[in-house]
Amino acid sequence: MEINLSMPSSLLDFQDVSKIFVDSKFRKIQSLENINFSAHQGEFIVIIGPSGCGKSTILRLAAGLDKPTSGKVLYHGKPIQEPDRQRGLVFQSYSVFPWLTVRENIAFGLNKSNSRSNEEKLSQWLSFTGLNEFADAYPKTLSGGMRQRVALARTMIVEPELLLLDEPFGALDEPTRKSMQALLLKAIAGSGCSVLLVTHDISEALILADRIILMSSLPGRILDIFIPPLNDSRTRDHFITPDFKSLYDEILERFPVQVIGE
Ligand SMILES: Nc1ncnc2c1ncn2[C@@H]1O[C@H](COP(=O)(O)OP(=O)(O)OP(=O)(O)O)[C@@H](O)[C@H]1O
Ligand SMILES: [Mg+2]
Secondary structure: OOOOOOOOOOEEEEEEEEEEEEEOOOOOEEEEEEEEEEEOOOOOEEEEEEOOOOHHHHHHHHHOOOOEEEEEEEEEEEEOOOOOOEEEOOOOOOOOOOOHHHHHHHHHOOOOOOOHHHHHHHHHHHHHHHHHHHHHOOOHHHHHHHHHHHHHHHHHOOOOOEEEOOOOOOOOOOHHHHHHHHHHHHOOOOOOOEEEEEOOOOHHHHHHOOOOEEEOOOOOOOOEEEEOOOOOOOOHHHHHOOHHHHHHHHHHHHOOOEEEEE
């Protein structure tokens, strides 16, 4: 008897998804192979795995920027056809528009019809991300952490159902990354927003995730799924507890070793 493990309330479903790219020399590159998972409302899923294993490909498929070669990517049970504001994507590198000010960047996706509520939302997000004083500045004058705060505010201001974050804090130093993780958790708290976040950082995965998906090297397959211990306040202090330390070690042990070069 076949058991259906995907719960009916799932927001996003990957069903037997494979993705093959053809590179500039017409070689086939299988980026993903038989990916199966579901994300439920309010769930925080973190994807980790070695470089080039198809993590960004998963996010691009979920965003609707790419289509699977085989299998299905479903959103509310329907195949994803194109990008949608309900599925906000923050890219691996700083995804702000350099020609717009901080205020204009954050307001970018807002529906222009209700300007009063837009002004309120804008001022809330400027304060929430600590960017009030920089509202009229252009991104080139901001630090990396500030730019990622702009990108987060721009994505969250439209109240997405699903937040897709591709190594959003990867380029930041450790203390800034730590504050950004806390800011992200604060931003989504109580919003019901689901998150699919890609990182290389096992500690980051343990702090943020309800569920951690570990990928294999290319072609990307799901190697394992880990559920961190209940983690209400989610802070780095949890790493002194034996539960977290042993899960960290277990994931590290399973993490595929990558050979780079000849
Ligand atoms: N548009 C494309 N054309 C050809 N090959 C591609 C394309 N996009 C991705 N690939 C290939 O698919 C594989 C997976 O790429 P992807 O960017 O998803 O990896 P990743 O896990 O996000 O890597 P990283 O951790 O370095 O960001 C890589 O081998 C990459 O070269
Ligand atoms: Mg990537």
